[in-house]
Every structure is written in structure tokens, then in C-alpha cells.
Amino acid sequence: MPYIPNTDRDRQAMFAKIGVKDFCELIAAIPEKFRLKDELKLDKPMTELEITNKIQSQTCRNTCTQTANSFLGAGVYDHFIPAAVDAIISRPEFLTAYTPYQAEVSQGTLQFIYEYQTMICELTGMEIANASMYDGASAVAEAVLMAVRKNKKNKALLPGTLNPTFVDIIRSYTEGIGVELVTIPMKDGVTDLDALKELMNEDVGSVVVQNPNYFGNLEDVDAISEITHSQKGALLIACVNPISLAILKTPGDYNADIVVGEGQALGNGQSFGGPLFGFFATKLDMARQMPGRIVGGTLDAEGKRAYALTLQAREQHIRRAKATSNICSNQSLCTLAATVYLSLMGREGLKEAAIQSAQKAHYLASEFVKIDGISMRYPSAKFYNEFVIQTACDAQTLVDKLAPYGIYAGVVLGKNELMLAVTEKKSKAAIDDFVNRVKEACHA
Amino acid sequence: MPKTIFEYSSEGRHGVNLPEREIDIPLGEMFDSKQLREKDARLPQVSKLEVMRHYVGLSSLNHFIEKGMYPLGSCTMKYNPKIHDLIAKHTCFANLHPLQPESTIQGALELMYELQNDLAEISGMANVTLQPSAGAQGEYTGIKIIAQYHKAKGNTHKTKIIIPDSAHGTNPATCRLVGYDVVELKSDENGRCDINQLRELVDENTAGFMLTNPSTLGLFETQIEEIAEILHSVDALIYMDGANLNALLGICQPGKNGFDIIHFNLHKTFSTPHGGGGPGAGPVGVVEKLLPYLPVPMVAKNDEGYFLDYSHQESSIGKIHSFYGNFGVLVRAYVYIKMLGGKGLRRASENAIINANYIMAHLKNYYHIQHPEHCMHEFVADSSWQKSKYGVNTLDIAKRLLDKGFHAPTVYFPLIIPEAMMIEPTETESLETLDMFIQAMIEIAKEAEENPALLHEAPISTPVRRVDDVRAVKELDPIFKIEG
Numbered sequence: 001m002p003y004i005p006n007t008d009r010d011r012q013a014m015f016a017k018i019g020v021k022d023f024c025e026l027i028a029a030i031p032e033k034f035r036l037k038d039e040l041k042l043d044k045p046m047t048e049l050e051i052t053n054k055i056q057s058q059t060c061r062n063t064c065t066q067t068a069n070s071f072l073g074a075g076v077y078d079h080f081i082p083a084a085v086d087a088i089i090s091r092p093e094f095l096t097a098y099t100p101y102q103a104e105v106s107q108g109t110l111q112f113i114y115e116y117q118t119m120i121c122e123l124t125g126m127e128i129a130n131a132s133m134y135d136g137a138s139a140v141a142e143a144v145l146m147a148v149r150k151n152k153k154n155k156a157l158l159p160g161t162l163n164p165t166f167v168d169i170i171r172s173y174t175e176g177i178g179v180e181l182v183t184i185p186m187k188d189g190v191t192d193l194d195a196l197k198e199l200m201n202e203d204v205g206s207v208v209v210q211n212p213n214y215f216g217n218l219e220d221v222d223a224i225s226e227i228t229h230s231q232k233g234a235l236l237i238a239c240v241n242p243i244s245l246a247i248l249k250t251p252g253d254y255n256a257d258i259v260v261g262e263g264q265a266l267g268n269g270q271s272f273g274g275p276l277f278g279f280f281a282t283k284l285d286m287a288r289q290m291p292g293r294i295v296g297g298t299l300d301a302e303g304k305r306a307y308a309l310t311l312q313a314r315e316q317h318i319r320r321a322k323a324t325s326n327i328c329s330n331q332s333l334c335t336l337a338a339t340v341y342l343s344l345m346g347r348e349g350l351k352e353a354a355i356q357s358a359q360k361a362h363y364l365a366s367e368f369v370k371i372d373g374i375s376m377r378y379p380s381a382k383f384y385n386e387f388v389i390q391t392a393c394d395a396q397t398l399v400d401k402l403a404p405y406g407i408y409a410g411v412v413l414g415k416n417e418l419m420l421a422v423t424e425k426k427s428k429a430a431i432d433d434f435v436n437r438v439k440e441a442c443h444a
Numbered sequence: 445m446p447k448t449i450f451e452y453s454s455e456g457r458h459g460v461n462l463p464e465r466e467i468d469i470p471l472g473e474m475f476d477s478k479q480l481r482e483k484d485a486r487l488p489q490v491s492k493l494e495v496m497r498h499y500v501g502l503s504s505l506n507h508f509i510e511k512g513m514y515p516l517g518s519c520t521m522k523y524n525p526k527i528h529d530l531i532a533k534h535t536c537f538a539n540l541h542p543l544q545p546e547s548t549i550q551g552a553l554e555l556m557y558e559l560q561n562d563l564a565e566i567s568g569m570a571n572v573t574l575q576p577s578a579g580a581q582g583e584y585t586g587i588k589i590i591a592q593y594h595k596a597k598g599n600t601h602k603t604k605i606i607i608p609d610s611a612h613g614t615n616p617a618t619c620r621l622v623g624y625d626v627v628e629l630k631s632d633e634n635g636r637c638d639i640n641q642l643r644e645l646v647d648e649n650t651a652g653f654m655l656t657n658p659s660t661l662g663l664f665e666t667q668i669e670e671i672a673e674i675l676h677s678v679d680a681l682i683y684m685d686g687a688n689l690n691a692l693l694g695i696c697q698p699g700k701n702g703f704d705i706i707h708f709n710l711h712k713t714f715s716t717p718h719g720g721g722g723p724g725a726g727p728v729g730v731v732e733k734l735l736p737y738l739p740v741p742m743v744a745k746n747d748e749g750y751f752l753d754y755s756h757q758e759s760s761i762g763k764i765h766s767f768y769g770n771f772g773v774l775v776r777a778y779v780y781i782k783m784l785g786g787k788g789l790r791r792a793s794e795n796a797i798i799n800a801n802y803i804m805a806h807l808k809n810y811y812h813i814q815h816p817e818h819c820m821h822e823f824v825a826d827s828s829w830q831k832s833k834y835g836v837n838t839l840d841i842a843k844r845l846l847d848k849g850f851h852a853p854t855v856y857f858p859l860i861i862p863e864a865m866m867i868e869p870t871e872t873e874s875l876e877t878l879d880m881f882i883q884a885m886i887e888i889a890k891e892a893e894e895n896p897a898l899l900h901e902a903p904i905s906t907p908v909r910r911v912d913d914v915r916a917v918k919e920l921d922p923i924f925k926i927e928g
Contacts, residue, residue: 045785058551059536093503105507134577176623273542273767275723298916321616333719344459
């Protein structure tokens with residue numbers, strides 16, 4: 001039997017020590033009628049060789065983005081990942097370790113989390129970060145909940161430019177405690193500042209801004225921050241793309257109060273949309289309202305530098321019904337990938353990845369607008385590495401026509417709207433090929 | 445402790461080269477200057493070898509499964525087969541974008557479809573959503589389903605959920621998140637739910653009941669049939685916290701024993717690695733009448749193949765995850781189930797139970813055990829004898845175990861047993877390893893008697909000595925102060 005060392009002979013010896021004659025005696029507490037008489041109806045056990053063959057036939061029916069020419073984004077991006085990332089996260093010392101509750105035998109995990117928290121704060125301009133949330137969606141939902149805890153105001157303003165799945169999950173998470181969610185209309189692909197001004201009042205506890213927003217466009221973050229903070233106590237929640245922060249203004253620069261986002265782009269594969277991880281950072285004075293695990297530096301009994309989980313009195317295993325969140329397991333290994341990735345890319349490397357992603361996206365956009373029947377959906381907006389085009393032909397038809405060529409043309413947002421993302425991995429030749437195929441498809 | 449990665453930084457060094465720019469558009473053409481960062485992020489500037497040495501060095505400070513046993517109660521730290529990781533990293537899983545055309549993801553969808561079915565069979569439920577990222581998010585999904593069920597039935601008066609005092613902290617925290625009041629149910633002298641008190645607590649306002657089975661005392665809830673009758677008589681739903689499902693594989697199917705909803709911890713029962721705290725996965729199974737409320741999308745199949753099914757969107761609780769859950773974790777659990785099959789899963793639970801009872805039989809003369817009857821896959825001992833006689837507490841014993849090469853048990857939990865030590869060996873530990881663990885525990889019991897000071901000082905042979913977690917709170921230091 002795979003992975004189960006003890007044999008029938010071992011079991012007999014153990015029964016003797018326990019003082020039972022067989023296994024059934026050990027489960028006497030389970031009412032007879034609830035005990036399964038037959039074996040579970042599952043496939044017959046496979047060996048490692050058999051399962052490998054089965055998987056091979058399954059994966060053959062997937063076409064991954066390594067062989068396709070993909071322009072899909074919408075929260076999950078295909079950035080370059082150095083091989084050393086996998087070498088570190090595959091080490092059993094990290095992979096099969098438990099949550100670092102026993103600090104003395106978990107310093108490796110605790111220290112990398114401390115380094116991760118530092119890097120997230122450095123990118124976002126914040127003062128404290130937690131060890132991760134499940135994904136960007138749950139991170140932004142928890143941020144809205146934290147704002148309610150902080151200022152006791154039950155109204156949150158969500159921009160019409162926010163990732164629609166994030167909106168769904170915020171609604172789901174806040175329904176139970178009765179938070180009123182109001183949508184800030186958008187104008188020309190960004191948050192309508194006049195509408196925001198009108199919506200601001202003393203009931204508003206938080207305003208969310210996504211930058212770059214769901215459509216890839218850059219928001220007027222300074223103005224949004226100023227309008228938000230014109231209302232005393234209102235908190236600005238910034239939802240950001242971490243690689244973009246190598247070049248774009250940090251949320252700290254525009255005085256955001258809570259910063260969250262999807263972290264997958266930092267050294268984690270697309271993996272069919274999971275595991276992802278959400279990062280969560282804020283200012284020190286709100287540390288005690290934060291959800292999730294936090295690592296802090298401290299000393300051991302001999303006065304040596306050491307690390308431990310800290311502020312645990314916020315968490316469910318201590319505070320139970322009064323905890324700041326119900327989260328227990330998070331996405332630790334994904335943050336290790338992010339930490340190693342950021343260490344390898346370094347100051348210049350991350351900047352280069354951000355710049356090349358933006359440059360290639362802008363090049364694609366500039367080629368597109370030369371095509372008859374394609375225009376920028378939001379021509380007045382500045383964008384980072386993702387943008388929306390307007391297509392004269394049906395967008396879904398365009399996507400379907402390109403799929404047989406191994407091209408994933410983008411995410412269809414409406415009948416004539418297509419959203420595309422480009423990263424530093426994309427070659428100019430692949431972009432040019434895509435543009436030519438689109439030309440053909442549009443004019444066929 | 446080692447330096448932080450930031451302290452290795454030296455101006456101009458880097459660990460990665462990107463290809464030269466093929467397209468060079470100046471930043472000023474793409475962005476307004478006020479949109480740009482003024483000062484570079486002070487990320488480390490280090491070479492690849494320095495990065496590797498640093499993190500390999502850190503890794504050597506950890507305890508992990510391949511190094512030694514984790515007798516962690518309710519955490520099910522079993523061996524994580526390496527074939528799982530290899531398959532999950534297959535380029536055609538690792539490099540799939542979640543929004544690709546359905547025709548290009550048929551293999552991934554088939555795997556999810558089969559896993560939904562396999563988990564449904566294992567639990568005796570009608571179907572299973574794979575979306576929740578972890579056990580606590582599974583609980584959240586389950587309690588949202590309870591709320592949605594009552595909403596659909598017009599049960600507006602249902603305001604409370606009952607939870608036993610032996611439950612994990614995530615249970616009450618989750619109920620509060622969904623907006624329910626939490627009512628605590630006491631355990632009786634046998635360590636089971638106090639049925640008489642349950643009868644008193646259950647009324648028309650009861651929305652549901654969360655029960656961990658076997659409980660965190662390692663005991664099967666013998667009165668589950670009666671409990672189900674009491675709850676169902678007021679149209680309340682019963683949620684099974686599946687943290688301890690490793691005791692029941694192929695032995696009983698909760699969905700056929702009165703439970704309406706269950707969550708699985710794939711990172712416990714189905715052997716996916718804990719990753720130092722995640723990612724795990726917390727799929728949720730439900731009985732037939734709750735199918736309309738499962739999150740969207742489910743994976744379904746028709747004549748043309750597999751597809752993401754949003755058909756019940758109207759009645760559903762909606763989405764729980766940005767996409768479809770922790771797919772990379774699902775792949776690992778799928779491989780595990782396929783390799784063990786029905787017979788292997790049953791054998792896993794049997795041996796998990798035998799291993800726990802074997803340890804208990806050896807330790808009962810050395811440590812107090814509140815409920816010494818045969819346990820399921822775990823049991824709770826405590827240090828009350830050591831504490832009263834020698835002033836040695838559970839923390840001391842836990843730390844001393846680290847010196848002896850074992851991880852500590854789950855300590856000070858469940859809360860209803862003072863000085864608790866919850867021990868779960870899992871089926872992947874051999875008789876010889878169990879004997880070594882037993883030996884270590886007996887030695888510690890003797891050390892408590894002969895040299896209690898040694899235990900107060902433990903651990904002494906770990907990478908750092910006992911860590912001051914009070915100071916970590918009082919002098920909060922959550923980030924490294926980067927120079928320059």
C-alpha cells in the first residue's frame with residue numbers, strides 16, 4: 001500500500017499492546033448502521049506509472065500559454081519566473097513544514113515571511129504587512145471589513161472600474177455584517193471624480209481604488225485620495241498590481257490607508273487561476289485591526305535575534321468569535337515564491353520587467369489603432385500593461401477565429417470590447433504575428 | 445540568526461537578466477510624471493548564488509516532514525508524495541490561464557470533474573465545490589450556504605448557530621463573519637455533545653450546528669443520529685467540520701449519517717503539503733437539497749465535453765475565489781485519491797486510528813488522559829500530573845520534544861482540557877517511529893520528575909532557544925529597516 005508502512009503483522013503486534021483483537025473493536029463508538037459495508041466506489045488504485053500515463057493523456061488536452069500566444073490577463077499574468085524560484089519553493093524544508101507556531105524549529109519560514117512583509121511595505125509605501133490572504137479578491141474584501149472595524153462606518157464606495165469578481169467577493173464577505181456598498185460611476189475608463197465627490201458624506205467609511213484599474217487604466221489617485229480624506233475618518237483602500245509599483249507611484253505616496261492586491265504576478269505561475277495570494281499592508285496604527293498572520297522580530301532566551309508570529313490575539317485560534325478574521329491557513333508558499341522572485345529580480349530587474357511590460361503593451365496598442373475597425377476603448381486614459389479595445393466586428397467571434405492559431409486574443413468584456421494584457425515575456429515577433437492575424441480576421 | 449536578504453545588498457548587483465529591450469518607448473510617453481514613483485523600491489541587489497545560499501540556509505532552520513514526525517493533533521501531517529508535486533508542475537497545468545477557451549482546458553476540467561465526484565463519494569454527499577482556498581474558507585462557504593438556504597425558504601428568524609466548546613476557533617469566527625450569533629454547547633462527561641443541553645438550546649431561531657467529527661478529543665460523536673433529529677426538526681442544517689476526516693475514509697460517509705454540509709482539508713486528509721502555512725484547499729460537499737446554493741462555477745459534463753457551469757447562478761451563493769480555487773493543490777489531492785483507491789483510503793484511516801491508539805496505550809501510565817477510551821485518529825493527553833507535582837507545564841514538554849527531534853503536538857487545545865496535548869500520528873508513520881516518539885515522551889515524563897529545570901529551559905539544541913513572543917508583541921517589529 002503506498003505511503004502506509006505498517007504491515008498486517010505490525011498491526012497484530014499493535015492490537016496486542018492496545019488490548020483489542022481486531023480493528024473493529026477500536027471503532028466500537030461508531031454506530032453499526034453508520035459503518036460502510038462496501039468499499040468506496042472509486043477507480044481501482046493506480047501505480048505511479050499508471051497515474052503518470054493518465055495525467056499525460058489529460059494534459060495533452062490542455063494547450064498551455066507556453067505554446068500558445070496569450071494576451072489574457074484580468075488579474076492573472078504570465079510574467080517571467082527565474083528557475084531558482086522553483087528550486088527554493090520545492091525544498092521540503094519549506095514545502096512540507098507546518099505553520100510556524102513552534103518558532104524554535106520554524107525560523108526559516110518566519111524569517112522569509114519577515115523579509116516578504118518588508119518587501120511588500122517597500123513596494124506599497126506602507127508600514128506593516130501580513131503574511132498573506134487567499135487572493136486579491138479576499139484581500140480587498142477583508143480590507144473593507146477592516147475599515148468598518150476601524151471607523152465603525154458601514155458604507156463603502158466601490159469604483160465601477162474595480163475587478164467585477166472582487167466586487168462579488170466584497171459583497172459576499174460584507175453581506176453578513178450589513179455593509180452598504182455603493183458604486184462610483186466611471187467616466188472614460190476611470191473613476192468619475194465628480195460623482196465620487198457627490199457620494200462622499202459622513203457615512204462613508206472607506207473608498208476603494210484599483211490602480212491600474214480592471215481595464216488597465218491609471219486612476220487619478222491623488223484626487224481620489226484627497227476627496228476621500230476630505231471626509232474625516234474615511235479610509236482609502238488601494239488595490240494595486242505589485243510589479244507596476246516598481247515604476248508607478250506608491251499608495252504610500254498618495255496616502256492610502258490600506259493597500260491590497262493580487263500577488264500572483266510575483267514569481268507564481270498562472271496554475272489555472274490558483275493558488276494565488278493576496279497581499280495586505282497598512283499603517284502601524286491600524287496593526288491591531290489587521291486580519292491574518294504577522295511575523296515580528298524578537299529575541300530568544302539567550303538574547304539572540306529571532307522571529308515569531310505576533311499580535312496573535314487578533315486571530316481566530318485565540319479570539320474565536322471576536323477575531324478580526326476567520327483566516328487560518330493562508331498562501332505561505334506563494335509568498336516564498338514572491339520573496340525569492342523579488343530578491344532575484346532586485347531593484348533594477350523588477351523595474352525592467354515593469355517597463356518592458358508597459359512598453360510592449362503600448363506597442364501592441366499603437367499597432368492596433370492602425371487597423372481599420374479597431375480603436376482604443378478609452379483613448380484618453382493612460383494605461384500600464386493592459387488595455388481595452390473596441391472592435392467593429394464581434395469580439396467573441398474575433399477570439400474564436402484566432403483560437404485555432406493558438407492565439408488567446410484576450411478577455412471579452414462586451415459585444416465589441418476586448419481586454420488584452422502584455423508582459424515582458426512577449427516577443428515583438430509574437431506581437432507582430434498577433435497583429436497580422438487580427439488584421440486578417442477583422443477583414444475576412 | 446542569519447542576516448536578512450537586505451543586508452547582502454550591494455549596489456548594482458542582480459540575480460536575473462531580462463532580454464534587451466526590443467521596443468523602447470520612453471516612460472514619459474506612456475505616463476504622466478505625477479503617475480510615477482519618485483524613489484526606487486529598495487529591493488535587495490544580490491547575485492543568484494547569494495539568493496540561493498540565503499534561502500537554502502534559512503530552510504535548514506525548519507522542521508519538516510522528511511526530517512521528523514509531526515504529532516500535531518487535528519493537523520494530519522502525513523507524508524506528501526513527491527509525484528504529486530511533479531504532476532502539479534507539469535507545464536500544461538502550471539501554465540494554464542484560467543480564462544482560456546474551454547476547448548483548450550479540457551484536461552484540467554476533467555480532473556476537477558473527477559475530483560468533485562471522488563470527494564462526493566468519499567463523503568456521501570451529492571456534489572462538491574472545489575473553490576474554497578482553505579479549511580476556514582470552506583467553513584465560510586458552508587455557512588453562507590446555510591444562510592442562502594434559509595433565505596430561499598423565507599426562514600428570516602434564523603439567527604444563531606450552535607457550536608460545541610471543543611471546536612476550532614475558525615468555527616465561531618466564521619459564523620460571525622456570515623452574521624450569525626454563536627451559541628456554545630458544552631461537552632458531557634464522555635467528551636461528547638451534551639444532548640440535553642442541545643435540546644434546550646435548539647429552537648426556531650437555530651440556523652445550524654457545526655460539529656467536528658470525530659471531535660477534537662479524538663472521539664466519534666456516537667449520538668449523531670439523535671443530534672440530526674433535534675436539528676432537522678426545526679429545519680436547521682448540520683455542518684461537519686472535516687478537519688478530522690482522516691479517521692473516517694471508507695469507514696463512514698458523513699453525508700449518509702445526518703450531516704448536510706462538510707468541508708475537506710485537502711492539505712490534511714488528502715496529503716497535499718502544508719507549505720509552511722498554505723496554500724491548502726477546503727472543498728465543500730452538500731446533500732441534494734443544497735445543490736442550488738453551491739458557488740459558481742461548478743465543473744459539469746455534456747456530450748461536447750467538460751464545461752464551467754454557471755446554470756445555477758441565480759440561486760448560488762456566488763463566487764468564493766477569484767477563479768476556481770487552488771488548482772495546483774487540487775491536482776495533488778486528485779493524484780493521491782487515484783493512487784490509493786477505495787481500499788487504500790480505508791487502510792489509511794485504519795492505520796491512522798491504530799497508530800493513535802498504540803501511542804495512547806503506551807502513554808496512559810505517564811500522562812493524564814481525560815477520556816481514556818479507544819480513540820479515533822488522535823487523542824488528548826495533558827500535563828496536569830507533571831504540573832501539579834513538578835511545576836512542569838505543557839509548553840515545557842512541547843519545547844523539550846523539539847530537542848528530541850520531534851515537532852510538538854497541538855498544545856493548549858481543545859480549550860476544555862487544561863494543559864492539553866493533542867496527539868495525531870497519522871498512518872504514514874511506522875511502528876518504529878511511533879516507538880521512538882513514545883520513548884521521547886516517556887523520557888520527558890522522567891525528566892519532569894528528576895530535572896524540571898531542564899524542561900523550563902528547553903529547547904536547548906534548536907537553531908534558537910525559547911523565543912520571546914511577548915516581546916514580539918510589545919516591541920512590534922514587523923519589517924526590516926532598510927538602509928539607503
